[in-house]
Amino acid sequence: MGLFAFLVGVTLVGCKVGEPYKRPDFSTDDTGKFYSPDGVATDSILMEGVEPKDTTLLAAIPWKSYIQDTVLVALIDEALSNNIDMQKTMQELQIGMEQLEQSKANFYPSLNSTPGGYRREYYSENYNNYGSNRARTNHGEDVPTSFYTERMEYTSALQASWEADIWGKLRWKKEAARAQYMKSLEFKKAVQTSLISEVASTYYNLLMLKAQVAVATKTYQLNDSTLNIVKLQYDAGESTSLAVRQTQSRMLKSKTLVPQLERQYAIVENHLNYLLGRAPQPIVITTRLDEVSFQRIYSTGVPLDLIKNRPDVAMAEYELMKRNAKAGVAEALKYPSLTIDASAGLNSRTLSNFFDPVGSGFALLNGSIFQPIFNNRKLKTNYRVALSEKEIAQLDFKDNLLLAIGDVSTSLATINKLEEEYAIAQERIQVTRQGLKDAGLLFKSGFANYLEVITAQSDALESELNLIDIKKQILIANIELYRSLGGGWQ
Structure with missing residues (x-):
């Protein structure tokens, strides 16, 4: 009994093996630089020339504040509620929660019951223990030689079993389950961020196609007007049939562009409906492409903020935490385990005496220590494999961090260069519009031919x-x- 008390005392004090998780320090390497427009690497990029004290981390801005378009906000809300992948992710998250709760219950005893049991054993003369119980029970009575009742009992019992967490095995299992749940939570954030991004991108594609259809329709009408003028010139003998055919060919080409763009619009619209979790149907869009704007007062932050906000980076860290806990479990399995079993109930060979708590009651208590000695190197192998998997998870964590920083730098560079390109494209628009206007005036005055007009229209x-x-x-x-930057899940 003293030994049992000692073992319980050791259990309560605990002796957790394994190493507590510590975030790897990547601050001494080159993982902290972003793209900057002047080509000099920097720790932080500020947009719109705003001072740091006036800035907000972009990833911390709720998506409804960042996306300033009521139509798009409504579409994203619908997608978050009805998207199939999002709903599946929520169920996966629920599974993770259930597994975490189960890991917490490992610290408590398991309790099972046998409300009622009946057992009757029949044997014959060649049974190896022939007549032993029957003879003792009936005080020497002759035992039948074929299918006699050797044993009969009625039973009702409670059974309990508890494993003492001496080396922290159960605690490491709980920590691994918690890390897995948090990883599932980050995965849900990643799916939400990706869904918002895809819905927004698809929506902007629709705005682009809608604007391009309008331009193509306007160009077709202009080409048709030019064709009518060329036909009048041909009727007056001032132009050739070649001019009519080439002008008509250009008009038909611009006319063909309209159904091509409308076909693409239908495809993109159907994809957006799929993201919204609904059957194909018209999507009413009242916003024009040139009306779209974003929250522009922000700072992108520094690499540490990527760790805090990017779901994929957080998932990689939680995977590292889980692998660290798995290594703790593998190490704890090398040491002794203490299991205590207990049961109590009623047992009687006759139903009439079954409910007698004094004469039919029983109680059993069993404590055992299990120490693995030789298991074909399995425990040692499992532990070393767990350590290697932990190292792999740490490398994956750093790899995700590097990819995240690279994504930010790429996005900043893309925005910067696209804005330069947009400014040039706006300048070109002014030139081509003026050229189109001049070509039209010169054509009507007879100072330009139809080819110059067609070229100007095509360029415009x-x-x-x-x-x-x-x-x-x-x-x-x-x-x-x-x-x-990890925004979109707030």
Whole structure:
């Protein structure tokens, strides 16, 4: 009994093996630099020339504040509620919560019951213990030689079992389950961020296509007007049939562009409906592409903020925590384990005496220590494998951090260069519009031929479509920057 008390005391004090988790220190390497427009690496990029004291970390801005478009906000809300992948992720998160709760229950005894049991054993003469129990019970009575009742009992009992967490095995299992749950939570954030990003990008594609359809329709109407003038000139003998055919060919080409863009619009619209978790249906969009804006007063932050906000980086760290806990479990398995079993109940060979608590009651208590000695090197191998998996998880953590910083730098560079390109495209628009106007006036005055007009119209169409496309790319790049910094799940 003294030994039992000693073992329980050791259990209560505990002797946890394994190493407590400590975040790796990557501050001494080159993982902390972003792209800057002047080509000099920097720890932080401020947008719009705002001072640090006036800035807000971009990733900390709620997505509804960052995306200033009521139509898009409504679409994203619907996607977060109805998207199939999002709903599946929520169920996975619930599974993780249940597993975490189960790991906490490992510290408590397991309790089972046998409300009622009946047992009757039949044997014959060649049974190796023939007649032993029957003879003792009936004081020498002759035992039948074939299918006699050797044993009969009625039972009702409670059974309990408890494993003492001497070396912290159960605590490490709980820590591993907690890390896995937190990883699932970060995965849910990652799915939400990705979903918001994809819905926004698809929406901006719709805005782009809608704007391009309008430009293509306007260009077709202009080409048609030019064709009518060329036909009048042909009827007056001032132009050739070649001029009519080439002008008509250009008009038909611009006319063909409209159904092409409308077809792409239908495809993108159906994809957006899929993201919203609904069947294909028209999506009413009242916003114009040139009306879209973002929250622009912000700072991108520094690498530490990526750890705090990016779900994939956080997932990698929680995986490292889990692997560290798994190593603790593997190490604890090398040491002795203490298990205590107990049971109590009623047992009687006759039903009439079954409910007699004095004459039919029983209680059993069993404590055992299990010490693995030789298991074909399995425990040692499992422990060393767990340590290697921990090192791999640490490398994955650093790899995700580097990828995250690279994503931010790429997004910043993309936005910077797209804005430069957009400024040039706007300048080109002014030139082509003036050229189109001049070509029209000169053509009507007889100082320009139809080829010059067609060329001016084609150049104007290309510049208009290009400007719309660059604007769309800028919008998507801003969404990508927001996503790459870990925003979108708040």
